[in-house]
Amino acid sequence: MAAAEPRYQHRPYNYKTSQPSPSSTFQILAVVTLFPVDAVLLFLAGLTLAGTLIGLALTTPLFIVFSPILVPAALALAAAVAGFLTAGAFGLTALSSVTWLMNYLREMRRSLPEQLEHARWRVHDAAGHVGQKAREVGHKTQDVIRPSA
Structure with missing residues (x-):
């Protein structure tokens, strides 16, 4: 039995004949385009930090002198x-x-007449049912009393 050849063979990379793929070209273009924007934003961040430190250095003595007034005012x-x-x-x-x-x-006011009508119908139905049962019981008692008389 012959040894099975590997499915994927390792081929050495030839730097002279290879060309960059379109995705790497896009990445290079993105880096080159965004580099100046990043540099400007980094410069503005540094400028803001320097301005903040200078302003803090100038106002710190004022905060110390006026702290008995500023702290209660800030709390209030x-x-x-x-x-x-x-x-x-x-x-x-x-x-x-x-x-x-x-x-x-x-919503309750809108549905109240319907609820009252439903309750009236149920009471009427229950009264009819009670009347029917009363008639049945009356007939049974008459049947029980008649044969003995």
């Missing part, structure tokens, strides 16, 4: 914002609850 402002947000949330909850209740009552 945060409490006021929290209060307004809480009031708004409670108001929206109340409004949605009232809207739901109004829709529920409107």
Whole structure:
């Protein structure tokens, strides 16, 4: 029995005769196109960082001097914002609850005559059934009393 040949044979890669595939050409073009955009964005990020550090260095002494005023003011402002947000949330909850209740009552008012008619029919049907049973019991008692008389 002969040894089976492997299905895929390893062929050495020839760099001189191979041409780049279209996907690698696209990738190279994308890198070359996006490189200047990335460089500009990186420069703007560095410029923003430098401006932030300079501004922080200039305002730090002011924050230290005015901290007895700024900290309570910031706390009061945060409490006021929290209060307004809480009031708004409670108001929206109340409004949605009232809207739901109004829709529920409107739906109940619309279906109430149908429910009353259905209840009236059931009471009438039950009364008829009770009357029928009463007649049957009456006939049975008459049958029991008659033969003995």
